[in-house]
Amino acid sequence: MLKGLGESLQVTLRKLRGLPVVDREALEEVLKELERALLSADVKVELVQQMLENVRQRAFKEDIPPGVSRRDYVIKIIYDELTNLLGRRYHPLTLVKRQLTKIMLVGIQGSGKTTTLAKLARYYQKRGYKVAAIAGDTFRPGAYDQLRQLLEPIGVEVYGDPNEKKSTKVVKKGLKYFEKKKIDLLLIDTAGRHKEEKGLLKEMQQIAKIAQPDEIILVIDGTIGQQAYAQADAFNRTTPVGSIIVTKLDGSSKGGGAVSAVAATGAKIRFYGDGETIEDLEEFDPVRFVANLLGLGDLQGILQRIAEATSTEQQEELMEAFKRGRITLQHFKMQLESVAEAGTLRRILSKLPGVGKGGPFSGLPVDEMDDESVKVFLAILRAMTREELENPKIIKGTRIHRIARGSGTHPDLVRALLKQFNQTQAMLKRMRKMRKQRGVPGMGGIPGMQGPPF
Ligand SMILES: Nc1nc2c(ncn2[C@@H]2O[C@H](COP(=O)(O)OP(=O)(O)O)[C@@H](O)[C@H]2O)c(=O)[nH]1
Numbered sequence: 224m225l226k227g228l229g230e231s232l233q234v235t236l237r238k239l240r241g242l243p244v245v246d247r248e249a250l251e252e253v254l255k256e257l258e259r260a261l262l263s264a265d266v267k268v269e270l271v272q273q274m275l276e277n278v279r280q281r282a283f284k285e286d287i288p289p290g291v292s293r294r295d296y297v298i299k300i301i302y303d304e305l306t307n308l309l310g311r312r313y314h315p316l317t318l319v320k321r322q323l324t325k326i327m328l329v330g331i332q333g334s335g336k337t338t339t340l341a342k343l344a345r346y347y348q349k350r351g352y353k354v355a356a357i358a359g360d361t362f363r364p365g366a367y368d369q370l371r372q373l374l375e376p377i378g379v380e381v382y383g384d385p386n387e388k389k390s391t392k393v394v395k396k397g398l399k400y401f402e403k404k405k406i407d408l409l410l411i412d413t414a415g416r417h418k419e420e421k422g423l424l425k426e427m428q429q430i431a432k433i434a435q436p437d438e439i440i441l442v443i444d445g446t447i448g449q450q451a452y453a454q455a456d457a458f459n460r461t462t463p464v465g466s467i468i469v470t471k472l473d474g475s476s477k478g479g480g481a482v483s484a485v486a487a488t489g490a491k492i493r494f495y496g497d498g499e500t501i502e503d504l505e506e507f508d509p510v511r512f513v514a515n516l517l518g519l520g521d522l523q524g525i526l527q528r529i530a531e532a533t534s535t536e537q538q539e540e541l542m543e544a545f546k547r548g549r550i551t552l553q554h555f556k557m558q559l560e561s562v563a564e565a566g567t568l569r570r571i572l573s574k575l576p577g578v579g580k581g582g583p584f585s586g587l588p589v590d591e592m593d594d595e596s597v598k599v600f601l602a603i604l605r606a607m608t609r610e611e612l613e614n615p616k617i618i619k620g621t622r623i624h625r626i627a628r629g630s631g632t633h634p635d636l637v638r639a640l641l642k643q644f645n646q647t648q649a650m651l652k653r654m655r656k657m658r659k660q661r662g663v664p665g666m667g668g669i670p671g672m673q674g675p676p677f
Pocket residue numbers: 330331332333334335336337338339415442470471472473474495496497498499503
């Protein structure tokens with residue numbers, strides 16, 4: 224994957240790990256190598272500078288959890304910031320079985336649409352969906368045959384009409400053809416005759432009007448590097464049901480530039496292609512992507528140690544707060560941060576016992592929140608002032624609106640968070656009371672954390 228970039232990043236990290244101490248001077252050396260690696264992958268200069276500056280700022284500002292070396296912590300920061308560079312968020316494309324989803328692929332000729340369509344068909348077929356395709360590229364001779372050659376061996380039916388020159392007509396007839404066939408996923412291929420964004424988008428809109436796709440995927444050739452920005456940006460602005468697949472990351476030294484440029488537009492990247500066969504399609508999750516790039520084996524131990532140290536430190540502080548019987552939003556935030564961190568790690572390592580769970584919030588509402596709500600709540604909490612976190616009662620009226628704006632959410636969500644916090648607090652009070660009635664002294668059972676805390 225990403226020929227070159229992964230290797231040079233790994234070399235840099237290996238050097239970093241060999242350093243006896245990481246002081247400012249040593250860090251600058253590392254940053255210089257990072258810069259070189261990213262620039263040669265065609266990552267835009269401004270993005271590289273911003274990323275390096277973030278690492279620089281964080282490396283000597285953040286509190287390092289006890290028992291963790293600055294060296295390991297710097298590796299974790301580099302890992303974090305590379306993930307940010309690639310958009311951080313994971314946008315899986317989930318379908319509903321026995322319900323038709325129509326996906327249309329667009330992109331300039333040669334970007335990899337037809338190949339990617341076949342890969343998508345394979346990907347969803349393997350997951351038990353019934354897939355079919357419409358050969359909507361009536362421009363390129365042999366486009367229909369190319370699709371059939373890719374899909375017939377795996378038993379995916381293709382509709383096409385080599386005698387029809389109007390793609391909108393083929394699409395219309397194809398939709399009719401598959402109407403009663405109980406298809407879960409219908410993939411629509413297009414021509415991409417136009418090289419510039421404007422023409423491409425116009426062509427796309429004409430077919431979309433007929434096809435009414437649930438999602439339009441722009442296929443971008445990863446070998447064009449940071450030039451991918453213009454295409455992705457034009458597409459992202461005009462296509463609310465749009466997402467992106469970046470292809471050819473296997474052979475290109477510029478793949479990093481393409482992926483970071485697309486991420487910088489805010490567009491969703493769903494998958495990436497890393498080979499010519501029908502199996503070479505990978506889900507794009509920045510967290511896993513960077514972990515692979517940096518070498519999972521090397522990274523795993525470090526991330527795990529840091530997560531555990533952070534979580535232990537935070538849990539101790541939380542225990543204290545519980546014993547005192549007074550929790551604030553600050554504690555709420557701390558717990559959510561460790562849940563979020565654990566979620567990230569789970570995505571990398573698939574399963575990690577003991578991180579983030581079993582803390583004092585076990586069994587309480589925050590412990591049951593899904594990843595998405597954790598992210599939203601964290602954004603809200605991060606938009607609050609220290610005073611508000613310590614004393615949630617003051618959060619009313621205009622403060623709610625300011626926090627909603629600052630976190631890019633809605634006042635109702637801020638209120639929902641406050642409500643959830645109040646519920647948690649009320650539940651804790653009830654538990655304390657029950658404990659007292661049963662004659663259990665104080666909160667004695669908690670600190671050891673061997674059994675369930677409550
Ligand atoms: N190495 C590599 N080649 C790819 C990838 N995706 C597509 N290709 C190749 O790119 C060329 C153009 O692909 P095609 O699907 O016909 O592009 P279209 O014109 O957009 O439909 C073909 O030779 C494909 O084999 C990829 O992920 N890796």
